Amino acid sequence: MDEGRKIGEVILDLKNISLRFGGVNALTDISFDVRQHEIRAIIGPNGAGKSSMLNVINGVYRPQEGEIVYLGKHRHDMDTYEAAKSGIARTFQNIALFKGMTVLDNIMTGRNLKMKSNFLLDALYWGPAQREEIAHRRKVEEIIDFLEIQHIRKTPVGRLPYGLQKRVELARALAAEPSILLLDEPMAGMNVEEKQDMCRFILDVNDQLGTTIVLIEHDMGVVMDISDRVVVLDYGRKIADGTPDEVRSNQDVIDAYLGVAH
Amino acid sequence: MFYRESGQFKATYAEDSEIFPIRQDKIGIAVILAIAFLGIPLLAKTGFLSDYAFTAILTPFLIFSLAALGLNILTGYAGQLSLGTAAFMAVGAFASYNFMLRIDGMPILVAFILGGLCAAAVGIIFGLPSIRIRGFYLAAATLATQFFIVWCLTKVGWFTNYSSSGVITAQKIMMFGYTFDTSFSKYLFVLSVVSVMALLAKNMVRTNVGRSWMAIRDMDMAAEVIGFRPVRTKLMAFAVSSFYCGVAGALFAYAYLGTVEPEGFNLDLSFRILFMIIIGGVGSILGSFLGSAFIVLLPILLNMFTHFLDSSIGVDVPSGIASSIELMVFGAMIIFFLIVEPHGLARLWQIGKEKLRLWPFPH
Numbered sequence: 001m002d003e004g005r006k007i008g009e010v011i012l013d014l015k016n017i018s019l020r021f022g023g024v025n026a027l028t029d030i031s032f033d034v035r036q037h038e039i040r041a042i043i044g045p046n047g048a049g050k051s052s053m054l055n056v057i058n059g060v061y062r063p064q065e066g067e068i069v070y071l072g073k074h075r076h077d078m079d080t081y082e083a084a085k086s087g088i089a090r091t092f093q094n095i096a097l098f099k100g101m102t103v104l105d106n107i108m109t110g111r112n113l114k115m116k117s118n119f120l121l122d123a124l125y126w127g128p129a130q131r132e133e134i135a136h137r138r139k140v141e142e143i144i145d146f147l148e149i150q151h152i153r154k155t156p157v158g159r160l161p162y163g164l165q166k167r168v169e170l171a172r173a174l175a176a177e178p179s180i181l182l183l184d185e186p187m188a189g190m191n192v193e194e195k196q197d198m199c200r201f202i203l204d205v206n207d208q209l210g211t212t213i214v215l216i217e218h219d220m221g222v223v224m225d226i227s228d229r230v231v232v233l234d235y236g237r238k239i240a241d242g243t244p245d246e247v248r249s250n251q252d253v254i255d256a257y258l259g260v261a262h
Numbered sequence: 263m264f265y266r267e268s269g270q271f272k273a274t275y276a277e278d279s280e281i282f283p284i285r286q287d288k289i290g291i292a293v294i295l296a297i298a299f300l301g302i303p304l305l306a307k308t309g310f311l312s313d314y315a316f317t318a319i320l321t322p323f324l325i326f327s328l329a330a331l332g333l334n335i336l337t338g339y340a341g342q343l344s345l346g347t348a349a350f351m352a353v354g355a356f357a358s359y360n361f362m363l364r365i366d367g368m369p370i371l372v373a374f375i376l377g378g379l380c381a382a383a384v385g386i387i388f389g390l391p392s393i394r395i396r397g398f399y400l401a402a403a404t405l406a407t408q409f410f411i412v413w414c415l416t417k418v419g420w421f422t423n424y425s426s427s428g429v430i431t432a433q434k435i436m437m438f439g440y441t442f443d444t445s446f447s448k449y450l451f452v453l454s455v456v457s458v459m460a461l462l463a464k465n466m467v468r469t470n471v472g473r474s475w476m477a478i479r480d481m482d483m484a485a486e487v488i489g490f491r492p493v494r495t496k497l498m499a500f501a502v503s504s505f506y507c508g509v510a511g512a513l514f515a516y517a518y519l520g521t522v523e524p525e526g527f528n529l530d531l532s533f534r535i536l537f538m539i540i541i542g543g544v545g546s547i548l549g550s551f552l553g554s555a556f557i558v559l560l561p562i563l564l565n566m567f568t569h570f571l572d573s574s575i576g577v578d579v580p581s582g583i584a585s586s587i588e589l590m591v592f593g594a595m596i597i598f599f600l601i602v603e604p605h606g607l608a609r610l611w612q613i614g615k616e617k618l619r620l621w622p623f624p625h
Contacts, residue, residue: 058487084489096484098477100545108470109477113489115470119498122472125465130276133469137275176488 007228008036011212012057012180017066019052019236026052027063030238032231034180039206039213041223043247044233045257050216051093053233054182057214058083058090085113089178091169093185093216099158103168106157107143110175111136140175147171147201163194170201174209181205183215187222195219199226220258224248232257265618281464298453306446316445317518323558324449324456325513330538330550331463332506337536338545339467340499341479342392343400346407347507347535349388352527353381353411354508355432355515356421362433363423370435374455374512381508382501384411389500393493408529415524422524429523432516448517455513459506464547466502475499476545537592541599543608552607556595561588 012034019027027049034040042050055061057068059078068075071086078088089110098106115136121129144150147167152160157168166186173181186202187195199222205211217223223230224244232240232247234256240247247253254260265286272278282288302320305311333347358377362368384407391403415421415428422430435442435451442451466472474495477485486492515522534557542553564587568579579587603609 060483060487080486081489081491084487090487092484096481096487098480098484100480101473101476105473105476109473109485109490110488112470112474117470119466119471119502122469123462123466125469129469133279134275137279141275172488 007038010034011036011071012214013069014053014057015067015069017053017056017063017068019049019056019061019063025236026061027056027233027236030066030233030236032238032241034212034214035228036212037206037210038228039202039215039226041227041230042214042216042233043218043220043223043230043257044239047235048233049236050233051184052236054090054184054214054216057180057182058088084176087176087179088182089173089176089180090182091166091173091184091186093188095162095165095169097157097165097169097172100156102154102156103149103160103171104137104140104144104153106168107140107171107175108136110172111140113176143171143174146174146204148197163190166190166194166198167201170198174205174211177209178211180212180214183213183217185216185218187217187219195222202226265615265621267619279468281468295457298457299450303446303450313445316449319558319562321445321449321452321518323554324452325510325518326535326538326558327551327554328456328459328513329507329510329535330542330554331460331547332503332508332510333535334539334545334547334550335463335467335475335506336499336503338539338543338549339472339479340475340496340503341396342389342496342499343397344404344407344503345401345529345532345536346388346404346411348511348527348529348531349407349411350381350385350504350507351511351514351531352415352524353384353504354378354511355522355527356415356430356524357381357508358512359430359432359515360421360423370433370437370516374509374516377512378505378508381511382505385500385504385507386497389497389504392496392500405529408532412524412527427523428525429521430515431521432519435516442517452513452517455509459509460547460551463506467547471498471502479545537596539606540596541606543606544604546606546608548611549606549608552611556607557592560591561585564588564591 010033014033015031017027017030018025030049030053042053044050052061056063057078059080059082062077066076068078070078070088098109101109115132117129117132121127125133144153147170149164149167149171152164152168157165160168170183170186183202187198190198202213202215203226206213215227227244229242230240230244230247231238232250232253239252239256240250242250248258267284267286270285272283277283282291302311306316329347329351332350333344336342336344354374354377357380358373361373361376362370388404388407392400395403422428435448442448467475474485474490477488477490478492478495482492485495511527519526538553538557539550540553541556542551543549564584568584571577571579599606
């Protein structure tokens with residue numbers, strides 16, 4: 001891991017989060033925190049509540065109990081708009097790109113909260129509206145360069161292969177210049193090379209842009225390699241939390257998820 | 263061979279984000295505009311084009327294009343299905359009529375804009391169900407607009423200035439002391455309005471507001487997560503779309519029919535405009551024009567065809583059958599497009615252009 005990288009204060013603290021859908025307890029009394037600049041992984045078997053956890057963080061789900069402390073502000077639940085506004089961006093497990101739009105337009109949508117122009121100025125496409133559009137385009141092109149997707153910028157995303165779509169989704173999230181990036185299985189369904197690329201991008205984002213990353217991933221090699229701390233969920237409960245080494249040797253985690261080599 | 267962008271380099275993002283970045287397209291649109299604004303008037307002056315060409319083909323084509331453009335903003339770009347297009351047109355037409363009637367010295371363009379704004383307000387109100395429902399259910403809810411507005415305009419005498427038959431006669435279009443009273447001058451008036459509004463629509467769909475509509479259309483959850491507000495975005499689409507339909511309705515009354523009754527804006531008209539965008543291309547500005555051209559021209563062509571049968575082979579086609587054939591051809595075309603090319607004529611045009619880039623060499 002990079003020597004110069006400093007892990008800072010806690011910026012996101014989740015306290016005693018419980019989430020129920022009818023009679024199903026998706027999350028039960030989960031607490032963990034995320035520190036600035038760290039890569040925080042959430043692992044666990046299918047249905048453990050990992051994605052629900054991300055959905056609670058950015059306000060898609062509202063937990064029945066618990067408290068979310070983000071940037072010093074205490075909340076019972078998040079609101080999607082507020083979450084986006086305050087610098088939480090995410091990608092989805094099943095790619096949630098805008099299929100009918102080009103790569104460029106998809107990434108431009110990521111900057112919508114930074115745009116000030118209204119629809120009347122947009123309609124005239126004149127003066128400030130045009131200047132703003134081009135300034136954002138410049139920023140988006142930096143992200144396109146960063147993620148090495150120059151060659152597909154004008155392609156409708158529906159036509160792209162899966163691995164590239166995942167990358168475009170990351171680009172869209174990065175376009176918002178988030179302080180926390182939530183990645184829901186960014187490497188699912190990828191081959192080894194694509195995984196290596198994605199790992200590189202995640203580490204670069206974390207290192208060069210200083211973005212805090214919360215990531216769900218099933219590839220244990222990747223998780224143990226790149227994350228600073230890991231939280232393990234099982235049946236909606238937290239069963240372990242700590243550095244990759246601590247988690248790897250935790251008996252509960254081995255029983256519930258990792259298993260042993262026979 | 264002719265349609266190639268090789269050698270055309272873009273040095274700035276401003277150049278790259280032009281509406282027509284390819285030189286051939288620029289020339290093409292310039293030629294089309296030159297024909298529309300100069301060529302057709304010249305032909306008319308020299309007597310090649312009759313009044314019929316303006317009143318029955320060109321003017322309605324442009325007005326329907328504008329209405330289709332309005333519906334395309336809502337359905338094609340924002341993904342909200344609507345069957346209330348004609349109702350929004352009616353609001354635009356009757357509101358403009360009343361502004362002209364009740365306010366002395368009201369400039370006609372201002373009346374049209376105010377009429378459009380009234381339609382936008384009605385659009386927002388009847389767009390409220392879209393916050394909770396979508397797809398077919400929303401279409402059914404917008405049907406309510408259709409019936410309610412027509413009923414309201416028929417029942418409340420004030421809207422039609424208490425005319426006993428419910429028919430209103432649109433005032434003359436006058437601007438800067440010039441009266442647009444010939445079919446030719448009305449065509450130029452409509453053409454100017456439609457050109458400007460098409461440009462504005464194109465600008466909207468290529469900037470943030472358009473991206474917000476398409477984001478909501480393609481994946482509303484993700485759109486919300488990155489900060490678009492669904493309620494605002496959908497209602498904005500309803501408002502802008504209804505504004506366009508409202509202005510189209512006003513033009514429909516003022517520059518095309520002259521006299522209209524609320525029943526003229528019935529469900530049939532809504533469906534016709536929906537067919538235009540399905541055939542022309544959902545989610546395409548060009549498609550609105552292509553679809554409108556198709557639906558305006560098809561009956562005329564069929565009519566010519568039956569006349570031709572009559573005169574050349576002596577097969578007499580009764581007019582009843584001719585109009586039935588028209589409906590059947592419409593039905594068949596719509597099924598054809600829904601199955602074969604859901605993105606309509608606009609997509610066919612795009613595919614054609616892509617082929618043309620390589621022609622005559624396949625690689």
